[in-house]
Amino acid sequence: MTRIGRRRAEVWFRRLSWSRIGEAVIENLIRLCGISAVLFVFGIFLFVFREGAGFLFDGLDIEKFLFTTEWYPTSRSNVRYGVGALIVGTFSVTVLAMAIAVPFGLGAAIFVSEFCGKKLREALKIVIELLAAIPSVVWGFIGLSVMNPLIQKVFNVPIGLNVFNGAILLALMSVPIMVSIGEDALKAVPDAYREAALALGATRWQIVYRVLLPAGKNGLLAAVLLGVGRAVGETMAVLMATGHAVNIPRTIFDPVRTLTATIAAELGEAPVGSDHYQVLFIIGILLFSITFAVNLTADLVVKGIRKKQ
């Protein structure tokens, strides 16, 4: 070691104290925690994949898996794993839920951001927060014990546990996230736009659908996508309220079963490592991929807006 090198090392050692080491340790710990989110996302994919991989690559006919509707995982003579009906089930409940939630959610977002005073806005935001806090199992219970008889009576149908029931619950569950994200999107529309429209003599009604909706459409789209993500991944409410029948629905009053509900209902009974058990994990991978894609799109849409501003 040269002399200068040694001097440097001495100075470095003199400065080295416990607080310095402590700080280095803490900084690295913080960095590790920061990276942990990435590790967890990979971990989730990895472990869910790991449990299902064996059957996915050896034994499962992927085309049959995705496109046939016969789900008989415990049949003695002829086991069939077709999740077509489950995908249609998830899809139908989600679409109907969005058909209900999008107008109401965006309408409420418009009301909160454009039409009401400060006090009312704060109050409404608190209500939205409380609505978002209701656990999904409580929604499921409401679907089972309140909505079920109500739907039977009002629409005069034999079963109240069906697509419609699940969709209303999902709509109520995804409205809060739509309102809060939608409101952010509307807030991001510059006031100059509103003022310009007002100066031209537009009514507020005209401002809403001629100015705000076009200007905030990306943010509103992100709000809807996040609602979709939530609805697709929702488990307990649809498990309890959609009737749990593997079935391609013809009307909105037919019972269905969703991907999430299938995992929740059957995982407890499938022996660890069996084909059935592995198929449930493969459904998990499918769900993970769907929500990943939806959330990624929503995130890109939101980022796109931020860049523009």
Added chain:
Amino acid sequence: MFVTTPFVRQKERRELFAKIFFGLMAAAMVLPLVLILTHLVYQAWPLLSWEFLSTNPTNGMRRGGIWSAILGTIYLVGLSLFVSAPIGVFAAVYLNEYARDNWLTRIINLAVVNLAGVPSIVHALFGLGAFVLFAGIGRSILAASLTLAIMTLPVIIASTKEALGAVPRSFREACWNLGATRWQTIRRIVLPNSISGILTGVILQVSRTAGETAPVMFTGAVFFKKIEEGELFAYAITDQCMALSMHLYTVTTQVTNTPEALPYAIAVVLLATVLLVNAVSISIRVYIRSRKKW
């Protein structure tokens, strides 16, 4: 003076119509909340008592209270936050204080967003595959809490980041100018000034964790477990436990001949816990905002 011409009147009418139209849409959101709450409380009323909260279920869930489920939920929530709060807060500190705008930061942010969007049942699969089977913890409070911890992590990161971001940059600069290191600045200035915001975010997670059912169903919660009544340390973390949310699910769907008010009472207890925690967190936030100095 303005004159109200028919045109102005028509315009005002349209304005009013728009306001009422969107107001009704907002009301359509408030109304179900109120109706549902009153209906549930009304149905549950005959069963709600101190005894219901403090005794174990008996007769195959049909009689008795829900003590063991309440205690189980407390264990799950406490342990999961004990794990996720420090990691989440540190991760947010990293993102807000250390991270530069580079690809790693972008990937982390993307991961946080996606972690928040992972369906709860996929978390359950992960918990089963990783903690219960791979790590060999077995179905236990520990495995279920770890699963819940990962689930709550992104939300804690998001709320903490917001709280940290609200601390003005000038505070940090002043501290750096005095010769403080990064970590000293964070410990002495940034965290004390944002601790209330961070805590509100964490408290809010209590309510979310308490209501989760799917992730605990396969990782540690059981249908029935008898424990000592009134004993706070009745569960060990390697035990399986009952949970309020799961109890509601099983009582509604798998137990027959229950008294009619029973599931309602469980739902009300669960809802009351969740909404109470939320109300506390909201009022703390309002209080902080009202006395913010900068």
